[in-house]
Amino acid sequence: MTAKEKAREPLSRERIELAALELIEAVGLGEFSIRKLASELGCEAMSIYHYFPSKDHLMDALIDHVVAEFASLPDPALPWIERVRRAGYDVRRNVTRRPNLFIFVGTHRMNTPKALAWLNSMLGLFGESGLPHAESVRLFRSVSYFLMGAGLDETAGYARGPSTVEPVPDDVMARDFPEVAGAAPFFRPAQFDATFALGWETMLAGIEALLAGRRR
């Protein structure tokens, strides 16, 4: 599994970031530590501090790293709503690619250069909606709410997240919380695609209604 025996290739920001991303997906965000990362890299913990002044700086670099992998915006020749539709599906695909890291990315300010570049292009897309500037910004924000909530649920939420230490037994569930018991099958990962699609198409329908209302 680890590779500390052979003469080690030198450290570098890139190598550290890649190992960190791998380790986070392997052991989870909570179990990720500088010391474990160092052991995985075959070096001492403090050596990492030669490349990143703190763990926070490293985590910022990870955000930048993964955002850089995001797909670019859909073909500008497509109708606006279709571009938004595809951008949404793209975001979801990008975001769920590193499930254990997403909860971190999603709950931190995205102020790194590559994250800002992505934000900038998304805001540009929404600026082409034809809505007043304030509304286009708010609409982008609202769309982000949905995409963020969906991503978080799929990576860290009801079906995946840390559970209570003593879950409610099945028979109590069925008796006291019948609606939850009946809905549970639809909360499972196999249903994520269908649920996301319904929600996203609903949101898009709302956006078209908003545009129609403003044009009138």
Added chain:
Amino acid sequence: MTAKEKAREPLSRERIELAALELIEAVGLGEFSIRKLASELGCEAMSIYHYFPSKDHLMDALIDHVVAEFASLPDPALPWIERVRRAGYDVRRNVTRRPNLFIFVGTHRMNTPKALAWLNSMLGLFGESGLPHAESVRLFRSVSYFLMGAGLDETAGYARGPSTVEPVPDDVMARDFPEVAGAAPFFRPAQFDATFALGWETMLAGIEALLAGRRR
């Protein structure tokens, strides 16, 4: 501020939970620890373990505690879409009342009894939509995505969350990321209400479109 001098009233689950909720809002989730909580309560850290077997158990109890404070569902006499509308605004109000805790609640399974009761009632509401069962569940889930994303953004996101250690300077922002610079004013807390309202009404419009489509 603290009250350790006087002869201390005895510990209890309730007293510990209240102190924990207060401490979390005072110092933040990351700075919250059993040891600090004990010091605030005027006892030793291990004393808390007499009432909660682990920190995770305590955190679960906190989820239960805050969910129990949630408002009940809107008047059943109202039209369905109006009940959903109000439930959404209620959720947002409830959820942002303890900003520092919400990021924890929002990213953990809600399997405690009171959380399940709340889930159960919300699912009941969506079951009255007239949609097929699978769709009503998925719609609830999608709505949750939006509400969760909005709550997280308002409590831990772009305007509030931990920032990069070296933010991009203003002049670079204006030059390289003009869309972000232009949108920034609308990302500020003062704009949260307007942004949420636009997004939620958009979502509701989408839901009405969905219902209209299914009825046809």
Added chain:
DNA sequence: GAACATAGCCTTACGCCGTAAGGTGTCAAG
């Protein structure tokens, strides 16, 4: 009243964590 049990709280200690401070080995330039 004596013996015992229990509840409530504390002491000590262990192995994690992030990281401050400073050391060591290597190697290239002067």
Added chain:
DNA sequence: CTTGACACCTTACGGCGTAAGGCTATGTTC
């Protein structure tokens, strides 16, 4: 041969969650 920069390591500190066990006051039982 010296110097200094770079890459990496050693040691140590204060914090964390919590296992193991101890102490004391208050019943409970004979």
